[in-house]
Amino acid sequence: MTTTLLVGSSPDALATELVKRLGAIAKESVLARGVFNVAVSGGSMPKILSGLAQAEGIDWSKTRIFFADERCVPLDHSDSNYKAWEGLFSSSGIPAENVVAVRTDLTPKEAAADYEAKLRQHFPPPEGDSSAGGAAEILPTASPPPSFDAALLGVGPDGHTCSLFPSHPLLEERSKWVAHIEDSPKPPRQRVTLTYPVLNNSRNAMFIGTGEGKASLLPQLLSVGTDGALESAGESSPYPAARVKVAEGRALAWCVDEAAASQCPPEIAALATKC
Template sequence: MARSLSFSLISSFLRPFPTPTSELPANLRSFFTVNPSLSREKITLKSATFSSVQSCRISTSALMASGTTPPGLLTKGDSELLVFDSEEELSNSLAKYTADLSKKFCLERGAFTVVLSGGSLVKSLRKLVETPYGDSIDWGKWHIFWVDERVVPKDHPDSNYKLVFDGFLSKVQIPASQVYAINDSLSAEGAADDYESCLKHLVNEGVLLLSPATGFPKFDLMLLGMGPDGHIASLFPGHSLLTENERWVTFINNSPKPPPKRITFTFPVINSSAYVALVATGAGKADVVHRAFGSKNSSSVLLPVQMVKLDNGTLTWFTDKAAASKL
């Protein structure tokens, strides 16, 4: 039977840890002990349940939405997994994580470049428009991109632009000129070329930075969903697009997930990001979460989600109990 440990990371802002570290299992004890810098202001989660925690590497940077990296826990290409008791709690924490990164990047460089996927992610972002974030975020400095888009008119029910507009953009004050939708009058190939040109223009304008290490654009934050087959963006298992290493944006005319015509960022762009939050909820994602984080990996063939290996950034998985149930 899977061992389950529930503990409250912080139930109020009055105390740093409700549970003495001596009462935690050894692996979590050392996790907290080596991070004396954890402060009550920086920990954002109300509670989390980790099943079979040996399978997961959990570091404080995922819990500290300000992005401060504690010493000795993160390495290049490392990733972190958070498991929440409910999607509601996940949504609260995702909002805090995003708001804190917004504050950091707006202060550091006066802009915040945010890339969104479609799917259930957009619903999980709902708390971001609510108090206290909705009123305090500097929306005027946000720049919104799509990691993938279905090549359909913007008012089509399949459009990721429409999904994000209805669920998020229509509720906040991001200037329309800073919302980069595809040109839906073009073919998939034309729309990908056009979007890549748009990104290059934004690099010239200084809105978008280039990764000095890879030469690909370095977005501040990507908020990505994941399919039950392990796809991210419109990068599907076994597809030739997985190995694209020159283009920034490419296209697919035969997507296994409808609709068939899409554009998508490529792996070099995704992996050049400063921060990636991978949001996976529900039992339908449990097999893939297990494959990515479980102690036994039966296949040498990597699923697309396993190919997210950031060159110099922080990858955090936000999951709920159902998605983590096979760990």
């Protein structure tokens, strides 16, 4: 696993570099597997990545968009992550069937089961693997979890990512790919979220954040290992975002602007790539 810190001189500079990198990942993914599978989060990310629709290298007809988490509200509600990305969907021309949305007209538990079934359809187990269950059934993941080419993740002021919150039992979920939450400490309380087995199997997990509001948090999410390389704080951290630690051969990137990186200690700042 490779962990990197990318620091943009401004939010715009960071956005430009991210669009360029995602275009390269998309092109490589289509060449290797015929499709670019990306999971997206909400918050400020759709605004930061507003230039993604025109990214060089992204063939939208071969791109599938999934949601790292979703709030259990109608898809046209202002709190909906789907709604937040609608501008990209219309401006990119991505086929409607390539956007795999959470069914928020179901109960949270049903929506999680339905979304896991969708993931199993789009990421079938290797040939000869009989562990796949029925379409609407959540079974232990004996087969490998989905491997997104890019998982675009945010981090909240409390260190949460997706709908994985500090001290919540869902932090220990290791069998389900998709879980529901009825007691989110941040409204709306009902949500559906990807779990760590999926996040940690991403080929490229990218945390994206800007602004001074992230500055005091970032140094607590990263550390320098005994080998002198950057790494996440890991499972001992109280912050859910720090527990995302992708598998060997995968890449984890923290992508922030100078304001967000302003309180990083010298040993972490020295390992950053500037853009």
